[in-house]
Amino acid sequence: MKILPLSLRTKLILSFLGVIVLGAILTMIFGSRLVKNTIIDEAQEKVRYDLSSAWMVFNDRLNHIGDIISFTAEREGIKDAIINENYDILLKYLSRVRSQRGLDILTLTDSTGKVIMRLRNPEIKGDDQSHDEIIKKTLEGGNFAFPEIVSRQELLKEGEELAERAYMEFVPTPKTSPRPEAKEVNGMMLKAASSIDDDNGNLLGVLYGGILINRDYTIVDKVKELVYKDMKYEGREIGTATIFQHDLRISTNVKYENGQRAIGTRVSKEVNEAVLERGEAWIDRAFVVNDWYITAYEPIKNINGRIIGILYVGMLERPYIDTTNRVIIAFAVIAILCVFLLFIILVFSTTRIIKPLQKMVLATQKISKGDLSHKLHVKSKDEIGALAKSFDLMTDELRKANKALIDWGKTLEKKVEERTNEIREMQAHLIQQEKLASLGKLAAGVAHEINNPLGGILIYSHLLLEDMKKEDPRYDNLAKIVKETTRCKDIVKGLLQFAHPKEPEAIRIDINTTLNDVISLLESQAVFQNITVKKQYSSDLPPVVADRSQLQQVFINIILNAADAMSKRGILFLKTCMGDGKKFINISIKDTGHGIKKEDKSRLFEPFFTTKEVGMGTGLGLAICYSIIQKHGGTIEVESEVEKGSTFTIKLPVRKDNANE
Numbered sequence: 001m002k003i004l005p006l007s008l009r010t011k012l013i014l015s016f017l018g019v020i021v022l023g024a025i026l027t028m029i030f031g032s033r034l035v036k037n038t039i040i041d042e043a044q045e046k047v048r049y050d051l052s053s054a055w056m057v058f059n060d061r062l063n064h065i066g067d068i069i070s071f072t073a074e075r076e077g078i079k080d081a082i083i084n085e086n087y088d089i090l091l092k093y094l095s096r097v098r099s100q101r102g103l104d105i106l107t108l109t110d111s112t113g114k115v116i117m118r119l120r121n122p123e124i125k126g127d128d129q130s131h132d133e134i135i136k137k138t139l140e141g142g143n144f145a146f147p148e149i150v151s152r153q154e155l156l157k158e159g160e161e162l163a164e165r166a167y168m169e170f171v172p173t174p175k176t177s178p179r180p181e182a183k184e185v186n187g188m189m190l191k192a193a194s195s196i197d198d199d200n201g202n203l204l205g206v207l208y209g210g211i212l213i214n215r216d217y218t219i220v221d222k223v224k225e226l227v228y229k230d231m232k233y234e235g236r237e238i239g240t241a242t243i244f245q246h247d248l249r250i251s252t253n254v255k256y257e258n259g260q261r262a263i264g265t266r267v268s269k270e271v272n273e274a275v276l277e278r279g280e281a282w283i284d285r286a287f288v289v290n291d292w293y294i295t296a297y298e299p300i301k302n303i304n305g306r307i308i309g310i311l312y313v314g315m316l317e318r319p320y321i322d323t324t325n326r327v328i329i330a331f332a333v334i335a336i337l338c339v340f341l342l343f344i345i346l347v348f349s350t351t352r353i354i355k356p357l358q359k360m361v362l363a364t365q366k367i368s369k370g371d372l373s374h375k376l377h378v379k380s381k382d383e384i385g386a387l388a389k390s391f392d393l394m395t396d397e398l399r400k401a402n403k404a405l406i407d408w409g410k411t412l413e414k415k416v417e418e419r420t421n422e423i424r425e426m427q428a429h430l431i432q433q434e435k436l437a438s439l440g441k442l443a444a445g446v447a448h449e450i451n452n453p454l455g456g457i458l459i460y461s462h463l464l465l466e467d468m469k470k471e472d473p474r475y476d477n478l479a480k481i482v483k484e485t486t487r488c489k490d491i492v493k494g495l496l497q498f499a500h501p502k503e504p505e506a507i508r509i510d511i512n513t514t515l516n517d518v519i520s521l522l523e524s525q526a527v528f529q530n531i532t533v534k535k536q537y538s539s540d541l542p543p544v545v546a547d548r549s550q551l552q553q554v555f556i557n558i559i560l561n562a563a564d565a566m567s568k569r570g571i572l573f574l575k576t577c578m579g580d581g582k583k584f585i586n587i588s589i590k591d592t593g594h595g596i597k598k599e600d601k602s603r604l605f606e607p608f609f610t611t612k613e614v615g616m617g618t619g620l621g622l623a624i625c626y627s628i629i630q631k632h633g634g635t636i637e638v639e640s641e642v643e644k645g646s647t648f649t650i651k652l653p654v655r656k657d658n659a660n661e
Contacts, residue, residue: 141203
């Protein structure tokens, strides 16, 4: 049978159609692979960041325990009770700390590591804890907080309930490494320890405490809530988190089909080898209990850097697979529709379409290289012309969108930076407020409790001193009692003033005049005999609404501190000026003294913090100054350089309301 020759038009149609079909097939193959890889890569990148969030929650929990232990260990009452062997007071106070802070264990040892008091099980004491890795380092001084494996023997000392929480029988799990044992009797604990030192730096003992992670779901559930927000897919939770003790799940929100947590199951063999044996992070798909997850694992290490467990986060793989399949199907449908549409166009306009298509191919190549300014310049009025016009419009929109994205990115970076700085400033302010509020309540309670006994001691010691002759050998000792009791009375007075400062009596005052009055008052004192005062006052300062006596108290305190810092010899600079857009008056007090250490700077305004020698100061002066300036709506800022001096800048708002003429 003779085959009829094909026409050129048919050949062109078949040729173009063959190319289009082949291109569609190749595009589907490579496109589907690219889509799948892109979606999975994005999921793995997300789970990598999720693991960082999980570490943040884990470390936050660990640091919180460390803060509890170190704060408790620094309490003067604890030190005094240990020195005086007031174990009843210790037991009562530490029991309240353990209960209120939710600690599983809280134990006190002596300076050699032997247990003085075990709050969970007071009957067991006297055992030596110096072999414990964290306690051993703490006995050398300092504070430490690390995860640690605690043996069943040590858990039993704290009570059978903790030992039972740690006890787990292995649940058969697919794809795990073989282990000779079939159960775990030890436990993983977030443990912190702090040394307790007396005023001379001598070690009195060690306070340590912790929380047993086994069957404690606080961390993993907080990670799931923070990162995955209880998202579900087809009724199943998308995100999970787990803490492993070695390769055993001891805390998890991975669940069986019946909804129970998969406690006692184990990690897969390949993850075990990578994380526990080689100490590497694992970020890949993995079989978790009963399904495939996109996972991230990293080793948990103890204080000596030894791997004791794994921290894991994972997302159900099924949503990403289904999304990939839907995208590929949609991509295939679109490709088929395009082939069909092009076939129709080829049938009716083969000749006319060749040249416009060549232009479009050229334009596509240039656009793919980043040239969004290229135009097709097709003048036909049919569908090809409309397509070319739409193509040009699309290019214009892409160019505009690209520019808008670049501009928005720059704006967003600036806004994020500004907001971050605001949040940091607010956080620092709130922390200072919280410290002062808590210490104020404590100061008020202590002051009220000891004020009346101190008054009685002072009165009776004065009466005894008046009735005693100076030749009496007891006279000097009694005079020292009167002196030290008077000093205690002054400290209590400062405490009450800090805890319940009086409200400012608002009047309009001139800052320059107030400063001059203070200097006139102080210049005649002995501490100012070798100090030169240099003034730089602004003459156009408006009056401020403030309490004159309270401001004088602030100025006197800071100036006297400056004199002490200069060892009563140097130059004192006083400067006033407008600041912050004329909304504040700045008062700067600068000295040429020894300066303030970096580590002391952040604690300057804490009550009872002082760098002076014992007996030379109460540590309340700057705290009271801070409180006074705060009540006036102002701030105190400090700049200092060691051996070059310090500058205290007081900023008071300029306002006219609530003033008593």
